[in-house]
Amino acid sequence: xxxxxxxxxxLQPSAIxxxxxxxxxxxxxxxxxxxxxxxxIKPPGExxxxxxxxxxxxxxxxxxxxxxxxxxxxxxxxxxGLIVCALILGLQILVCAPCAYALxxxxxxxxxLLFAMVLxxxxxxHQVLSLPLFVLGYxxxxxxxxxxxxxxxxxxxxxxxxxRQFFKTIPDDVVHxxxxxxxxEIAIVWKIMVPMALPxxxxxxxxxxxxxxxxxFWPLIVVRDQSLMPPPLGIIAFKTEEAGNDYGPxxxxxxLVVLPLVIAFLAAQKWFIQxxxxxxxx
Amino acid sequence: xxxxxxxxxxxxxxxxxxxxxxSLSIADGEFLTLLGPSGCGKSTLxxxxxxxxxxxxxxxxxxxxxxDNLRPKCRDVAMVFQSYAxxxxxxxxxxxxxxxxxxxxxxxxxxPLLGRLLPGTARIAAEIDAEVTRTAKxxxxxxxxxxxxxxxxxxxxxxxxxxxxxxxxPAVFLMDEPLSNLDAKLRVQxxxxxxxxxxxxxxxxVYVTHDQAEAMTLSDRVAVMLDGELLQVAPPQxxxxxxxxxxxxxxxxxxxxxxLDGVVRERGLIDVAGSTLAIGADALAGAHLTLGIRPEAxxxxxxxxxxxxxxxxxxxxxxxxxxxxHFDLAGGDxxxxxxxxxxxxxxxxxxxxxxxxVRPDRVLLFDRNGRRLRQEVESGRASVTPIREVAR
Numbered sequence: 001x002x003x004x005x006x007x008x009x010x011l012q013p014s015a016i017x018x019x020x021x022x023x024x025x026x027x028x029x030x031x032x033x034x035x036x037x038x039x040x041i042k043p044p045g046e047x048x049x050x051x052x053x054x055x056x057x058x059x060x061x062x063x064x065x066x067x068x069x070x071x072x073x074x075x076x077x078x079x080x081g082l083i084v085c086a087l088i089l090g091l092q093i094l095v096c097a098p099c100a101y102a103l104x105x106x107x108x109x110x111x112x113l114l115f116a117m118v119l120x121x122x123x124x125x126h127q128v129l130s131l132p133l134f135v136l137g138y139x140x141x142x143x144x145x146x147x148x149x150x151x152x153x154x155x156x157x158x159x160x161x162x163x164r165q166f167f168k169t170i171p172d173d174v175v176h177x178x179x180x181x182x183x184x185e186i187a188i189v190w191k192i193m194v195p196m197a198l199p200x201x202x203x204x205x206x207x208x209x210x211x212x213x214x215x216x217f218w219p220l221i222v223v224r225d226q227s228l229m230p231p232p233l234g235i236i237a238f239k240t241e242e243a244g245n246d247y248g249p250x251x252x253x254x255x256l257v258v259l260p261l262v263i264a265f266l267a268a269q270k271w272f273i274q275x276x277x278x279x280x281x282x
Numbered sequence: 283x284x285x286x287x288x289x290x291x292x293x294x295x296x297x298x299x300x301x302x303x304x305s306l307s308i309a310d311g312e313f314l315t316l317l318g319p320s321g322c323g324k325s326t327l328x329x330x331x332x333x334x335x336x337x338x339x340x341x342x343x344x345x346x347x348x349x350d351n352l353r354p355k356c357r358d359v360a361m362v363f364q365s366y367a368x369x370x371x372x373x374x375x376x377x378x379x380x381x382x383x384x385x386x387x388x389x390x391x392x393x394p395l396l397g398r399l400l401p402g403t404a405r406i407a408a409e410i411d412a413e414v415t416r417t418a419k420x421x422x423x424x425x426x427x428x429x430x431x432x433x434x435x436x437x438x439x440x441x442x443x444x445x446x447x448x449x450x451x452p453a454v455f456l457m458d459e460p461l462s463n464l465d466a467k468l469r470v471q472x473x474x475x476x477x478x479x480x481x482x483x484x485x486x487x488v489y490v491t492h493d494q495a496e497a498m499t500l501s502d503r504v505a506v507m508l509d510g511e512l513l514q515v516a517p518p519q520x521x522x523x524x525x526x527x528x529x530x531x532x533x534x535x536x537x538x539x540x541x542l543d544g545v546v547r548e549r550g551l552i553d554v555a556g557s558t559l560a561i562g563a564d565a566l567a568g569a570h571l572t573l574g575i576r577p578e579a580x581x582x583x584x585x586x587x588x589x590x591x592x593x594x595x596x597x598x599x600x601x602x603x604x605x606x607x608h609f610d611l612a613g614g615d616x617x618x619x620x621x622x623x624x625x626x627x628x629x630x631x632x633x634x635x636x637x638x639x640v641r642p643d644r645v646l647l648f649d650r651n652g653r654r655l656r657q658e659v660e661s662g663r664a665s666v667t668p669i670r671e672v673a674r
């Protein structure tokens with residue numbers, strides 16, 4: 001019997017320490033979320049009570065969630081979030097995959113310089129670029145619209161970098177075989193490279209969607225029209241205008257905004273693992 | 283079907299010269315093997331032939347058509363890669379059908395969903411499916427069409443790779459070490475199948491390998507490459523028995539050929555390791571030569587004397603019908619190997635003194651630069667030098 005099969009291995013000191021660390025970290029991350037959900041089902045009186053209990057004495061969930069859904073156009077915000085995230089992700093993949101392919105598999109003068117510029121782009125925080133992008137958006141006349149929310153993110157240095165690293169691991173022979181089979185370079189990107197890099201595409205999709213669904217900074221700068229607001233900005237507006245100090249509905253709205261991401265993650269989990277393990281070459 | 287002509291191809295990677303003026307012409311339907319150690323440029327030459335890399339100088343033509351400026355897909359060649367290079371996300375059927383879909387269907391017809399609605403798509407797709415199925419059956423992988431490469435064994439993947447090349451009916455088959463990733467038993471089996479495939483299809487094959495057994499068994503002609511140059515292009519038996527260059531002699535043959543330094547004493551006699559061999563060399567008395575003696579050119583002798591080498595046995599390898607006897611010559615700096623028939627040499631033991639005779643006509647002479655010196659006709663049993671293509 002190997003050591004891994006030992007029945008009491010969970011009781012070994014090192015295993016206990018390991019699990020204690022994992023559980024503590026997990027708890028630290030989960031506490032605020034649990035608190036948010038807890039507050040979203042409490043009446044105003046219980047929210048600032050000194051003693052803490054997850055379950056409220058008086059269940060106020062229906063009222064809070066109804067208020068969250070009716071007093072602010074929350075479905076509209078979420079719809080905006082969906083449109084913006086989907087378009088950003090789609091355009092990002094459309095732009096990043098061919099760029100990454102060129103950087104990974106085609107030899108041309110200046111390639112290393114271009115890749116260095118991608119890396120520099122990776123280092124720059126988005127906030128640094130916000131002013132020039134705002135001015136550019138103003139001159140193009142796209143401020144306060146979906147285009148303003150989407151266009152600064154279409155070229156993602158992170159996406160190019162991630163795809164390029166993954167494409168590098170695909171053997172050159174596969175590209176050669178595809179060329180001999182009659183595929184054009186663009187067809188190689190979409191028919192061979194991207195399907196083979198599916199784990200990277202999924203990982204990138206998760207990063208991109210989470211990042212832009214939760215983004216507050218850039219929408220706050222470019223969008224004033226409430227009908228264009230993505231969820232986090234909508235919640236901020238909701239707080240100041242409608243709710244005041246009414247935290248119950250605010251937390252209910254926050255829970256609703258986070259919910260799609262959680263559901264999407266749980267649904268994609270199986271897929272994600274499948275993508276990581278399936279389809280090795282040899 | 284097509285002949286291939288390669289004319290003084292040069293290729294450099296930075297300062298490294300990979301191919302230095304390689305010229306070769308391959309006849310229609312010939313099986314030609316590029317043989318050489320790794321890094322000799324043989325795979326590069328194959329990729330240049332396929333159009334996957336561009337030569338720095340020189341020109342190529344396939345079947346009378348200059349292909350230097352043609353893209354890989356227009357050259358009418360198909361290639362089987364060492365790693366098989368199958369598309370892991372596609373089924374075997376899609377892998378094999380892809381080259382046909384790319385050629386027979388238009389861009390619009392290849393569109394997902396929409397393409398099926400266009401006129402003709404369904405008919406062409408059915409034809410492609412039928413051809414793929416037929417080819418797969420001929421390779422014995424008909425039952426695997428719905429699987430993905432990840433679910434196949436090494437030998438099955440190899441067949442899929444061959445099948446993907448076959449469905450296109452290319453004029454020239456290029457194979458880049460296709461058997462290197464298989465285990466020894468399967469390699470011998472697939473070797474026979476490739477030979478059979480060549481006979482069945484009758485098209486030109488260019489096969490790259492570092493394995494001399496593959497080169498010797500499969501080829502009509504072998505082109506031995508070293509350091510970006512072709513040393514000799516000839517049929518396998520001629521490469522073995524009549525090499526032009528010391529490096530060719532040393533590369534071909536297992537166990538390796540024995541190399542001995544000798545000095546010409548006078549016309550027809552060469553002093554070697556304390557003995558004298560009656561070999562006619564086209565060299566002046568006193569000239570230093572290298573004698574190449576294949577292990578099987580030795581035979582047991584009763585005692586020392588002219589034409590006989592004497593040494594002490596170091597080690598014996600039993601190979602069933604043959605014995606490989608490693609022995610040291612008196613004053614020699616490295617051991618020699620003799621391949622003797624087991625029944626003729628029953629009681630040889632390590633440490634014992636060994637007398638071996640040498641057949642003069644089996645001795646290969648090389649000058650100091652490694653070039654072959656043909657034995658003189660007067661020596662009676664000289665080899666006839668055939669006309670061959672040698673590109674230098």
